Structures are given as structure tokens and as C-alpha cells.
Amino acid sequence: MKKIYLIVMLLIGISISCTDKFEEYNTDEKNPVEVPGDFVFANAQKALADQVASTNVNENIWKLIAQYWTETTYTDEANYDIVNRTIPDIVFRTYYRDILADFKNAKEVISGEPAAGDEAVNAKANKLLIIDMCNAYCYQRLVNIFGNVPYNDALDIDNILPSYDNGNDIYRDLISKTQAAVDGLNPDYGSFGANDLYFGGDVAMWIKFGNSLLVKMGITMADVDGAFAASVVEGAYQGAFAPTERCELVYLGGSNSNPLYVDLVQSGRHDFVAANTLVDKMNDLEDPRRTAYFAENLGSGVFDGGVYGESSPFANYTHIADPIQEADFPMTLLDGIEVQFYLAEAAARGYGVSGSAEGYYNSAITASFLYWGLNADQAAAYAAKPAVAYDAANWQQSIGEQAWIAFYLRGLVAWTSYRRLDAPALNIPPAGQTEDGDVPRRFTYPINEQTLNAANYQAAIQLLSPAEDKMITKVFWDKN
Structure with missing residues (x-):
């Protein structure tokens, strides 16, 4: 990701943010303004990265659901209360109004922009395909x-x-469109240039992103349609991210700070500590990444997580590592670590990917160690421990547990992995608000949808199995 011009792009982006009502979207009849599509695209990228990074309990509680962190005083969200703060409504609004609407607007504007000459025509085509992958x-x-x-x-x-569409159908269409984008992108030409906040306009990296996304979506469907999943993964994996490559937004600080800094430092609040679920597991494994994940505020080498879901006084438990709370800490959206774990799973399932499940598994662990400032020798020693070494007979447990540790900070990715592989074992909070008190399998639909879009809401429920809008109802790919 290139830092160049990010401040300028974001300042311009302020003027193009969406309104609260779709019918007023980007419309000012008295003072119409033509905003270049590249700037709208950059604004959407920033909004997406912010949503992924945020730990604001009003909109992103997946670091809690994955049991990476727990709350110090108000423990509603750690106990899966998503209704009190209308979290589903805010998630819906953020994705549809603030992110997807801007990607749509960017595509419409760019489609109408003139392009003369071979370079401009091909760069325009690349831009439109990149937006398809972001969608x-x-x-x-x-x-x-x-x-x-x-x-x-x-x-x-x-x-x-x-109306609502079946998740299975959506996934298949997303895979089709992403494959078309990968096939259509031409790395011999440019795209957004410095207006691309993730790759600085590097089309070759966008192709890798698309292939990585295909691997991710393909393996997610493994328990639904194994043959289809295998074909998707097998067709994409060789063009995906290498173990140390990633899609990220590097924040600049100041007014363009990582939301983690805003939530954890700038707010002056102390709402979170490390959860005992993760800390205890890493302590048991003597995982060297502890010093990168957590602060040593309790003493050198001392890590004590708050009991998940219970009130955990800030002064008594391990804090989040200081570098993670820096204003310029980068936010990863998708990386080679994910890809390597998915390929380990693909190999374990017998897919036609070169390499062994154990090899990909160890590669993922090594890439995680390198990302967090450790070295390959430390990773090899860690992977050789009996409690860490890949176990082919229990591959779901091996991959699920180590992926969960490595996906730290990416709570939704970790929660998705947990639901698919049923590993690792997570704690049951004392006052869990799911119907069975255990970890949610999905979010219920927004209250606004239930009241304002009632007919389509009811139709959407009928597409679920069972047809119940509950947190224990499983997403279509969750078959275990």
C-alpha cells in the first residue's frame, strides 16, 4: 500500500460521503459537483478498512466474539448482546451506505469518464474490474x-x-465475478495510481488479491459443494498471495489514524483487555507472539487475560500491545497467511494443490511469525512442539487452532474459521445472549429491516435453515 497522497485523497473524500437516505445519495440539485471516480473509490477503500479495523462496540465486536479481547466494565457485547446497541443495523448501514454505495458510485462515474488512447482505455477497464473485486x-x-x-x-x-438473495447463490455469483475480474485485469497497464490506498495502482497485486479471494471463498464452501470448492481453489491458488504478501491500508496518523488508536487511545477509555481464551492458549504453547500481541504491563513475561464475558478491571489484566495502538498501525484485509491456512485445509481435504497440508500449515505459522517481528527459526521451533505440530488425523483442530491464533485482530475472519472448522474450543460467557448461550453462528437481521422491509425480511428468514432469525441459526456454509 502506498502512503502517497492519502491525506489529500481522504480530505477530498469527506465531500463525497453518502447521505443517510438512498434517494438523496450524492445529490445536490442546487450545487451539483462532479467528483472524479478515483476519489470516490479511495473513499470507499478507507471506509472499508476502517470498518475492518474498528473495535467500536457499536459496529464491530468481532474481536470480542473471536475471544481475542474481553471487556473491562460493560460486558454486554462480550456476552453477545447485539440488540441493545442495534449492532446489526449499524453493520448493515456501514456496508451498504458507506462502502458498497461508494464503490457503486465510483464504478458509475468511471464508466462515464472519457478515455482516449490505449493506456487510458485499458486503465479504465482495470479500474472497473478492481471495483468488482472490492464489491x-x-x-x-x-x-x-x-x-x-x-x-x-x-x-x-x-x-x-x-429483496434478499440466498447466501449460496450470492457466493457463487461473487466467485464468478471475481474470476472474470482476475481474467480480465491487464498488468501491462495502470489503474488508480496513487488513488489506490491498498496497492498504489499495482494491477499485478490486484490479480493476486483476486486469486486469494477466490481461494478464500472457495474453501469456505468446502462443506457445501466439495467438488465446486476444489475447482475454485485449484484454479486460483497458484496466482494468490505469497506467504508474506498482503492487502492492507497503512494509516498515516493524525486525522487519518487507525480506528484502533481512536478507540483505545484517543478516546481516553480503557474498555478492553486481552481475553483469557487467547492468553491461556498462548501461555500453554509458550507462543513467542505474546510479546507482539500483548503488553507486559503485569511484568516481564507475565500475561494474564481477563475471564471472557466477566468484568475484568483494566489494571488487573494484560493490555493490548502498544504498537497495535499506534495511530499508523496498518490494517490487513487479506494476506498470504490466510491463503496458506486455506491451502493447508485444501490439501487435507485432498484438493489438487501442490504441496502438503503440513507444509502449508508450517508456512502459515512462519509467515505469521515474520509479520509480528519474529524469525523463521523461532517459527520452526514452535511448529515442532508436540502441541503445535500438524496432526493429519485431527487436521480441523490443528488448522483451526493455529489459524485462530494467527488471525489475531481480524475477528470476523477468525469467527468464520471457527464456525467452519469448529475449532478451537471457545469459552461460554456467563450471561451469553444467544439462544443457547454459546458462540453465535450469525447475526440476526437489523431491526430496521424487520420493521421497514418486513415482507422481504420474512422471505429472507424462509431461506435460512431452520427458518428462524436467531443467532444459533447457521449460515449456509456452516455444516458442522
């Missing part, structure tokens, strides 16, 4: 959160009551 990334997250969501009717300003 796919967003929609697969929405499906992973809710299940069936508005897709074909979404973002239509003439239809403010969209």
Missing part, C-alpha cells in the same frame, strides 16, 4: 455475518425495500 470482498463478509442478504436488488435508489 465481492464486501458481500462475502455480509453473507458470513448474516447469511442471506440483499444483493441483486441492493443499492437501487428506486427500490428502497430490496
